[in-house]
Amino acid sequence: MLSQQSKKDINRKLNFIYKSIKSKKELKIYADEIFQVINKYNKLRKKGKKLNVSEKTSALICYGDSLLNGNKEKTIRIFRKFYKKNLDKFFEIIHFLPFYPSSSDSGFAVKDHYQVDKKLGDWSDIYKQSKTTNIMADIVINHASSKGLWFKNFLSNKSPGKEYFLTVNKKFDISRVIRPRENILLKKINIFKKNNFIWRTFSDDQIDLNFKNPKVLIRFIKIMINLLNHGVTIFRLDAIAYLWKKSGSNCVNLKETHEIIKLLRIVCNSLKTKPIIVTETNLPEKENLSYFGRKNNETNWIYNFSLPPLLVHSFLFEDSTYLNRWSKNLPNTKIGNNYLNFIASHDGIGMRPVEGYLNKEKLLKFLKRLKKNGGQMSYRKVQGSSKKVYEANITLFNAFQKTDNDKKGRFFLERYISAHAIMIAFEGIPAIYFNSIFGTSNDEYKYIISGNKRDLNRYKWNKKRLDSLLKNKSSKQSIFYEKIINLLTIKKKNKAFHPNAKRENLNMGKKIFCFKRISLDKRQSIYNITNLSSKHQKLKFNNKFSKYKNLLNKNRITPKTKLKPFETLWLSN
DSSP: OOOHHHHHHHHHHHHHHHTTTSOHHHHHHHHHHHHHHHHHHHHHOOOOOOOOOOTTOOEEEEOTTSEEOSSSSOHHHHHHHHHHHHTTTTOSEEEEOOOSOBSSGGGTSBSOTTSOOTTTOOHHHHHHHHTTSEEEEEEEOSEEETTSHHHHHHHHTOTTTTTOBOEEOTTSOOTTOOOSSSSOSEEEEEETTEEEEEEOSSBTTEEEBOTTSHHHHHHHHHHHHHHHHTTEEEEEEETGGGOOOOTTSOSSSOHHHHHHHHHHHHHHHHSTTOOEEEEOOOSOHHHHHGGGOTTSOSOSEEEOTTHHHHHHHHHHTTOOHHHHHHHHHSOOOOTTOEEEEOSOOSSOEESGGGTTTSOHHHHHHHHHHHHHTTOEEEEEEOSTTOEEEEEEEOOHHHHTTOOSSOTTOTTHHHHHHHHHHHHHHSSSEEEEEGGGGGTOOOOHHHHHHHOOGGGGGOOOEEHHHHHHHHHSTTSHHHHHHHHHHHHHHHHHTOGGGSTTSEEEEEOOOTTEEEEEEEOTTSOOEEEEEEEOSSSOEEOOOOGGGGGOEETTTOOBOOTTOEEOTTOEEEEEO
16 A cells, blocks of 8 residues: 555645646545555556666667568567567567557657557557566656647547647736747647647657646656556656746746656656656756755656767767766766666767757857768747747667768767767766667658758668678678667676766866776776777876776776777776
8 A cells, every 4th residue: 555655745736836827625535545556556556677777777768669570560569579689688678669559759659558559469468578677668748749639529529539749828928938840830720719839849749748637747757657567667868948938938947847746756666566767858967966855855867968079079070078077977876776877778879968068159160060971950949030949850779970170080980989889888887779770871762752950860770681791791781780789788797887886087188088987886996098089099098007907808007008080998997
């Protein structure tokens, strides 16, 4: 049964969020419904498996149809065979991007959270994979499809869907709203004899949900329970920062949004299986960090959004200045909280997280270089009619291909692998995008057909072709795969790579990026030292390093040791 303390905490959060909207009597009914949902789940479930985070923990980011085979076989089943053969030993977590029926945005315009897209498979496919791997699934919580059952019911005033979507009138002040996209925010709609506007943060097809209606919040708690029943252990709260809207505000990071996350954390902590919450908040650094909560009582993990742009920038311009400044100021995590580190995903390289680090001149130079490497830019609206780059749409392979100092791309492989070495060694849990494992380049064909810039980085592999390429040890895909898998293999064996092992930043000049990891028991230290330049760099080592060896090639360190262009050392005692 739910503890009295948990009941008090849930009641307190509901009261804080809804006291100006709902009566005490109504709030008691909503609280009781949440209690019943939790108690029912705990009664029916035995104590489920709990993810024990360690140096062995890494995540794979993929779509349910990242692999195809040219016939009608369900794609998650195709993936499962490939994963078991090639990836199972190296990843404890699979993040399956939205696998629900969807009308657009590669799964993020969800039509029905209770179904699996039939082309991908069914719930049994998710559950089977969960037997050997922790499954992370998206809770697309801010919006839902305009073509889904909820919105159809909303227009007809039927349940489920009745009062589920946000409408505002012309008096609602949107002058300060911070936008992540270029589309028109509000659409006029004549419904229930009123001329109101529906809210569309991301696209015309993605209608924002109305969290001022507690029934929407309870609906998503029930969706979380449904996912748990099908083997999911980690919830990614998509676009959570935009959840609550208030007239005259910027409508992002509002206190009610933070309180809803705290409430969801209480719910998760009250469940036998103790699922993990991850917030997806592609925002400037300070705002992103705020989602841990002042008392570490909000999300379990946050995406380390500043890492991708700053890391890519440092390699392209052979300068660790901004990466060093960021790393030095980034707070260490506490046990139970983690950074989810990534340098590539299904989205682009976000530019909002470098606000405060790269000035206008540096940013323009960065974007110009990415364009030369094949990138496209996606924009967001700012006040008035102006716009700013929201993200660069490009694969990691293309991003690292050429630089102003290496115009022929002589060192593209070294840059690529060292960037992954830094990300894997950094404090937190590494998450690697499926396509990045094989050095996949921009999908120009898909982009030309769809016109969607993000499709450049959403290539779907033919399984037979990828299998064939991996058998060919001289193929690009095989080389990239072997090198990245080697990094993960070494990581798993060294306790200084525990996600919460202490990280200390060491400034060794603008051509070198260095940090130290110290195991929780303080017995092991590992220095990650990377040459960010296209020239050899001599290092000044003191005598203590004579006992250190480089985990990446087993060599001992001598006073004559030089770092090759874009080489990384993992020096361990």
